[in-house]
Amino acid sequence: xxxxxxxxxxxxxxxxxxxxxxxxxxxxxxxxxxxxxxxxxxxxxxxxxxxxxxxxxxxxxxxxxxxxxxxxxxxxxxxxxxxxxxxxxxxxxxxxxxxxxxxxxxxxxxxxxxxxxxxxxxxxxxxxxxxxxxxxxxxxxxxxxxxxxxxxxxxxxxxxxxxxxxxxxxxxxxxxxxxxxxxxxxxxxxxxxxxxxxxxxxxxxxxxxxxxxxxxxxxxxxxxxxxxxxxxxxxxxxxxxxxxxxxxxxxxxxxxxxxxxxxxxxxxxxxxxxxxxxxxxxxxxxxxxxxxxxxxxxxxxxxxxxxxxxxxxxxxxxxxxxxxxxxxxxxxxxxxxxxxxxxxxxxxxxxxxxxxxxxxxxxxxxxxxxxxxxxxxxxxxxxxxxxxxxxxxxxxxxxxxxxxxxxxxxxxxxxxxxxxxxxxxxxxxxxxxxxxxxxxxxxxxxxxxxxxxxxxxxxxxxxxxxxxxxxxxxxxxxxxxxxxxxxxxxxxxxxxxxxxxxxxxxxxxxxxxxxxxxxxxxxxxxxxxx
Amino acid sequence: xxxxxxxxxxxxxxxxxxxxxxxxxxxxxxxxxxxxxxxxxxxxxxxxxxxxxxxxxxxxxxxxxxxxxxxxxxxxxxxxxxxxxxxxxxxxxxxxxxxxxxxxxxxxxxxxxxxxxxxxxxxxxxxxxxxxxxxxxxxxxxxxxxxxxxxxxxxxxxxxxxxxxxxxxxxxxxxx
Ligand SMILES: [Cu+2]
Numbered sequence: 161x162x163x164x165x166x167x168x169x170x171x172x173x174x175x176x177x178x179x180x181x182x183x184x185x186x187x188x189x190x191x192x193x194x195x196x197x198x199x200x201x202x203x204x205x206x207x208x209x210x211x212x213x214x215x216x217x218x219x220x221x222x223x224x225x226x227x228x229x230x231x232x233x234x235x236x237x238x239x240x241x242x243x244x245x246x247x248x249x250x251x252x253x254x255x256x257x258x259x260x261x262x263x264x265x266x267x268x269x270x271x272x273x274x275x276x277x278x279x280x281x282x283x284x285x286x287x288x289x290x291x292x293x294x295x296x297x298x299x300x301x302x303x304x305x306x307x308x309x310x311x312x313x314x315x316x317x318x319x320x321x322x323x324x325x326x327x328x329x330x331x332x333x334x335x336x337x338x339x340x341x342x343x344x345x346x347x348x349x350x351x352x353x354x355x356x357x358x359x360x361x362x363x364x365x366x367x368x369x370x371x372x373x374x375x376x377x378x379x380x381x382x383x384x385x386x387x388x389x390x391x392x393x394x395x396x397x398x399x400x401x402x403x404x405x406x407x408x409x410x411x412x413x414x415x416x417x418x419x420x421x422x423x424x425x426x427x428x429x430x431x432x433x434x435x436x437x438x439x440x441x442x443x444x445x446x447x448x449x450x451x452x453x454x455x456x457x458x459x460x461x462x463x464x465x466x467x468x469x470x471x472x473x474x475x476x477x478x479x480x481x482x483x484x485x486x487x488x489x490x491x492x493x494x495x496x497x498x499x500x501x502x503x504x505x506x507x508x509x510x511x512x513x514x515x516x517x518x519x520x521x522x523x524x525x526x527x528x529x530x531x532x533x534x535x536x537x538x539x540x541x542x543x544x545x546x547x548x549x550x551x552x553x554x555x556x557x558x559x560x561x562x563x564x565x566x567x568x569x570x571x572x573x574x575x576x577x578x579x580x581x582x583x584x585x586x587x588x589x590x591x592x593x594x595x596x597x598x599x600x601x602x603x604x605x606x607x608x609x610x611x612x613x614x615x616x617x618x619x620x621x622x623x624x625x626x627x628x629x630x631x632x633x634x635x636x637x638x639x640x641x642x643x644x645x646x647x648x649x650x651x652x653x654x655x656x657x658x659x660x661x662x663x664x665x666x667x668x669x670x671x672x673x674x675x676x677x678x679x680x681x682x683x684x685x686x687x688x689x690x
Numbered sequence: 691x692x693x694x695x696x697x698x699x700x701x702x703x704x705x706x707x708x709x710x711x712x713x714x715x716x717x718x719x720x721x722x723x724x725x726x727x728x729x730x731x732x733x734x735x736x737x738x739x740x741x742x743x744x745x746x747x748x749x750x751x752x753x754x755x756x757x758x759x760x761x762x763x764x765x766x767x768x769x770x771x772x773x774x775x776x777x778x779x780x781x782x783x784x785x786x787x788x789x790x791x792x793x794x795x796x797x798x799x800x801x802x803x804x805x806x807x808x809x810x811x812x813x814x815x816x817x818x819x820x821x822x823x824x825x826x827x828x829x830x831x832x833x834x835x836x837x838x839x840x841x842x843x844x845x846x847x848x849x850x851x852x853x854x855x856x857x858x859x860x861x862x863x864x865x866x
Contacts, residue, residue: 272693273693273697336704340697340700340701340704343696343700344693344696344697344700347696348692348693348696374700374703374704374707375703375707376707377704377707378704378705378706378707378708378710378711379707379708379710379711381708381711382708382710382711382712382714383711385711386711386712386715397715400757400798400853400855402860405718408714408715408718411714411718412711412714415711415714473802473803473804475804475805
């Protein structure tokens with residue numbers, strides 16, 4: 161192991177210790193901290209763009225009837241909002257955190273494959289440039305929903321669908337390269353003495369996520385490729401006229417799609433498992449069970465995909481299998497929630513901003529998990545399917561789940577990255593405004609969904625008007641609150657109270673042994689793990 | 691560096707999973723064939739029926755629809771029939787080519803509920819073959835079928851639906 165670690169040190173001697181200046185520094189950088197920052201900045205930008213699209217959606221839905229945009233544009237907004245938030249905001253944010261934190265947490269000098277790391281980031285902006293550009297072309301961008309079900313994406317889509325396909329291909333290649341890098345780094349570059357069961361949980365959850373990524377992103381690439389050839393090269397994968405089957409699209413898509421939702425939540429589990437012990441001033445309760453729970457969630461995620469397809473006319477035996485398999489996942493998830501609560505139990509808890517977001521995560525993610533259980537009940541799903549209840553469910557797990565964990569992680573490590581404490585008052589405003597508005601935004605969606613309001617439609621029946629007005633107000637408030645986050649981050653990067661190496665007194669881990677801000681090169685000599 | 695072996699394995703997994711996505715296509719068909727799921731009935735001629743269950747009746751309805759853009763008008767002479775399991779029944783269909791070009795039609799059957807698919811046996815069906823229709827021509831086609839005596843007792847009626855496709859262009863392409 162030591163020979164692996166020493167080699168980059170020898171190389172570093174040739175480098176200048178201070179990076180090149182200007183744009184080229186960022187374009188050519190192979191430094192994991194630089195690339196981590198690039199990913200995080202990119203993710204925040206995409207979060208704001210995707211959020212702006214959500215604002216268009218909520219503005220149109222503020223009142224019944226068609227006011228602001230025509231239905232075709234509305235469809236493009238729901239589609240691209242979903243694609244951007246999933247592939248542009250949440251996934252790159254986790255990859256950014258992985259880049260920044262994994263080498264620091266395992267005592268590695270950098271990621272294992274730094275040049276590939278540069279590539280995996282820099283192709284990403286082009287993917288989204290292509291996707292966003294398609295919105296401005298004649299015929300508009302993709303309008304078939306982020307799930308691009310055939311035949312909507314094949315027979316009934318416009319010619320710009322090729323741009324969508326290539327954009328998804330590039331996003332897929334980027335995240336596959338990122339995942340490979342994470343796996344190689346964790347397997348090969350752990351500091352001597354960092355045994356598997358000493359790995360910080362964020363590293364563990366990311367390792368498992370990376371395996372999910374390399375298992376299912378190629379399947380997504382296959383699905384978009386089939387859409388491409390069906391649409392442009394007269395194949396019939398999903399076209400009954402040529403012997404294909406549109407239902408098969410859904411099987412292939414959700415074989416990717418369900419593990420994908422765990423790709424977006426497992427690293428969140430890692431972040432929460434890092435933050436909760438810090439501010440409870442206790443060791444994490446049940447470390448080993450956390451590792452096993454994460455692994456079993458990942459394995460189970462491959463056998464539950466058809467719970468998205470209960471209404472496609474599956475045989476009862478299939479529906480029952482997928483129902484019970486899905487419900488089984490709540491067992492390891494329940495173990496995790498139990499462990500977080502048990503960690504806080506009788507701890508000397510303080511409510512710093514990262515902890516506030518973490519506690520909100522635990523409560524609200526669990527709520528999203530419960531509505532997921534409701535959706536898993538096959539007979540009930542026939543009523544919930546494709547209604548706002550589904551929208552409420554996945555926004556609770558993705559916004560108050562994944563996004564809140566990213567915010568928690570950002571506030572937790574921002575002082576380590578910048579060397580400055582963020583403006584705590586402003587950050588608390590951000591938290592409380594977000595917490596209230598996010599629930600005003602998503603909670604009433606459960607009600608309109610149960611009452612039968614369908615998703616992805618720019619108009620609705622009059623009885624849903626009041627709830628939709630409330631939802632939209634919550635949406636605008638939540639969207640504006642995120643500008644506070646931007647302000648906090650920018651202010652913190654510019655300056656603030658200096659922080660010591662160990663920013664939070666209850667924190668544990670190698671990342672708190674390096675200076676704040678973390679020097680450009682860290683752990684050139686591997687640390688010794690007790 | 692010693693990253694190469696691990697890197698190679700990970701890249702192979704990715705390539706394998708990409709291939710797996712395409713392998714799902716034949717796997718899906720095999721799975722549906724074996725289990726009879728998805729309402730895909732057999733496209734081969736069935737054996738003659740040998741026995742009839744006298745004390746049971748099953749309703750069989752017919753629907754037809756042409757793929758959007760296909761210039762065919764296909765209708766069954768009877769909307770629905772009541773049959774005894776095992777009893778053979780003939781139903782006439784008419785198909786018309788509404789365009790002013792010669793076309794070739796292919797009908798694809800589907801049975802609902804899906805699990806009834808393997809209990810509906812067709813002895814003669816226009817869906818077994820491609821059917822050429824001259825411009826403006828109208829032809830009659832025969833469907834000879836029976837319902838298997840082993841049809842599960844909870845199925846009291848089933849629907850045989852035909853979707854007709856215009857395969858003229860695919861034929862030209864494959865002949866070239
Ligand atoms: Cu799922």
